[in-house]
Amino acid sequence: MTTPLAAPAPAPTPAPAPGAPAAAAKTARPRSVKLLLAVAGLDAVLAFVAAFATPASAVFRAAGGYLVLDATSRLFLLVVGLVFLGVATYLWTRVGQTPELSERVDRLVGYSLAFVVAANLALLSNHLVATWALVELTTLAAVPLIQHRGTRVRLRASWTYFLFSSIGLALTLLGFACLARGMEASGAPEVTFFLDGLARAARQPSELWRRLGLVLIFLGLGTKLGLAPMYAWLPETYHRAPPAVTALLAAIQFNVALALVFRVVQIYRASDQGVIGPELVALGLATMAVSAVGIISTRNYTRLIAFASLNHGGVIAIGLGIGRIAAYGVVLYAVSNAFIKAILFLTAGKIEAHYGTEDVREVSGLLEDMPYSGLFFMVGTFALLGFPPFGSFLGELIVMSGLLRGGHHGVFAAFCAILTATFIATGRAIFPMIWGEPRKPVRWASQPLATIAPKLFLLACLVAMGLYLPAPVNALFRQVAAGLGAE
Template sequence: MTAIYSLVPVPFLIIALALVARRMRPFVCVASLLMWLQVGVAATVCLPHMAAGSAPLASGGLRLDAVGSLFVVLNTVVVASALAHAVGFFAREAEGAHGPSMRALREFYVFAALFLLSMYAVVVADNVGYLWIAVEATTLLSAPLVYYHRSHTALEATWKYLIICSVGIAFAFVGTAMLYSASQRVPMLGDGSLSLTALSGHARALPHGLLRLAFVFVLLGYGTKAGLFPLHSWLPDAHSEAPAPASAMLSGALLNCALVALWRISRLMADAGEEAFVQATLLPMAVVTVLAASLLMLRQRDLKRLLAYSSMENVGVMAAAVALGVGSGFALQAANHSLVKTALFLLAGNLLQRYGTKSIRQLQGVMCDQAAQGILLLLAAVAVAGTPPFGSFLAEWQILAAAADGRHIATVAIVCVALAVAFVGLAVQVGGVVFGDPLPAGREERGGAGASTLAVPAAMVMASLVLGTMLTPKLIALVAGFGR
């Protein structure tokens, strides 16, 4: 079990260095290298427990199983990629008239490391109470990343994020209390238990009425944190106002945590024989989320808000996988979305620094100005829209096939239409940015993106392509035992 705790030292080392560093340029380079060391640590610890049939590590309310292992590695890769890109990102910001202060950079790296630790806590929690605390911690520790620029709009987005997600987590707390109350009705659980392993082992004995009510409250709580419609209003503001590396972490890693929380509780419901109730409550919410996000994408004029609504659309697809119990589809969709959306937000950050605007209308003709950036942006948009041969296409196909097998024909039809609308929205908006006529005046140009700022996005897009073409059978076999 001590293997889980080996994930802790590197983030705390980054925090310590951030607090004592006198020159931030060397520090951000060291922090980036340390995070890639953390990727190696996470892979070493987690890969043996990711395969189907492998024994999980469990102790003290923590459990490292296939689910936790996958998301520990995935979230670590996202944060490492964001901090690698941040080296050049913050260096370019420092060249401007209003570059980041030493205090702002210290806070960014301290809270980024703490944020990663809180996400670890979510995905390895084997206790419903610990799970609730960890999800709330991700909100509190990521809020300073949203407020990084200290602007009025960033302050508004931060408070909106904190208030809405805190209200949501209050609902999840009520659901957690109801689960504990339900466990007290089972003699084999003594005075009650919040252990997911214990609850699952006696799920059939839990009072089903109370269990259903608990799931509704948990769904409202963690659904708010995931950005499910109509609980999503914090998501576009927070993603838009945060600096690009933070936006990448919010979209590529944070949203996964809320969905993992829903997955854990939904599997408990399945053990209790309540799969139909989970589908009746979560599946319509997921479908409406995909449809609403797709329609909202059509009218966006801000590039980062467009990407935020794309994240919301992908969350809806993953929530559908959770509702249907399609573990491998959920895992594959989460992996591809995390990789590609990280690339998209980092590329959007490059454009914002280059042109000083997030307005899609002011970002026309990137291909004429920066061909490599334009090609990567186009490929990433195609990948996140679920187009073959990228991995998200196979994930969405698998989820829709499961829905069809379960005779959810209306779900399949609505989601297919919504995905087509989302594809059109991304194609029109991103196509204009890439291929539109460059504006002759009216935007400030601050210098092109160098190779270092394109390396991480290129690697993320390539990884999604590999998942969709070369490694998909191995990945599906790896997560075939994707369970609690």
């Protein structure tokens, strides 16, 4: 007699695998990068509309007068929007090509969005102290960005950056306190830090408190621009931070701080040129000298670009210090170098990922081994050195012309000598990287057009600024320069 087979026991309901949440998170991470790309695209479109939908001279205020949309804010919003789009595209392609980079990318995206929101609000701010606070928010967002996928050297670089930034912002705040004391001493009807109120107070005779305040403000904001003597954080931070974060610091935060410097110069140029001019020229020359020494001594191409960023800050400071005809050159040079730094730092990130080194002696034959990155690195280097036909060449030329026309012959001689040393040292290090014999087998990785389109657009802008600016763009540049005292 056969025994009937027992019915099979029902299969147990499978418990969730321990790695399921992690797998779900990995699936969600690329979506966060796509969100970043979408926000960056929308930001660039809105900045473009804000820049050119109204006349360059139009001024709009909102939020009880705390926000202002004028020529200066429109220009720098456009710069920030275009650079941010390039950074977001870089992150999207890097995460797509290297899946292991997706770990903690959602954290990177969150802090990047906070950084850019604070940067945009700082550019729109019509209140000097509110702008200062928003710049400080970009600093707080940047610290964890520098630490992304943290190593000991990144942790040290982030805290060095935070320390110097805090000192610079404290000096700036102390400068604001001196301005307030100066307004009281000069008999101003009220102490205000709204831009139009400061402009009215600046018509009062200059006195010691105001002059001291301006000295402290430029010294403090010079920390964010990497001006000597508060520059020491910049080469190390730009070198150690992830390439996308370095681009955010060099091309976005730098220009947010520069816009604040523009605001102060626009208000006090007419009444306090005797303070503004000598201080900015001295800071600029000292910074250019430090930059030249750093470029000569380094053999790391990321640090070399970082030291070149110091040189850019120095040229801008000198142009702002002399004013007049140089003002238009400063605007052109500042915008050009925002694009140059974004192109070069993002390209350097791809080169380092390919070769596994940042030593200039270990990289050769970029144009053959990495055609796209090699091309961007070559053209970016030419623009970095101020070759024609890029906007950096024209901007530098106008600043030099301003030095001669203003009778600053000693400064002009020092300017030219430092630029010559910088040119020779940069070419000696970078040109063999571009045209030397490849040291690795040629490996042309296919790249969709979308991955290089933002850098191509920034490159086209650099050429246009050196050859021909469309009338609306030129009008915007001239309106900003007029506020800086352009003739």
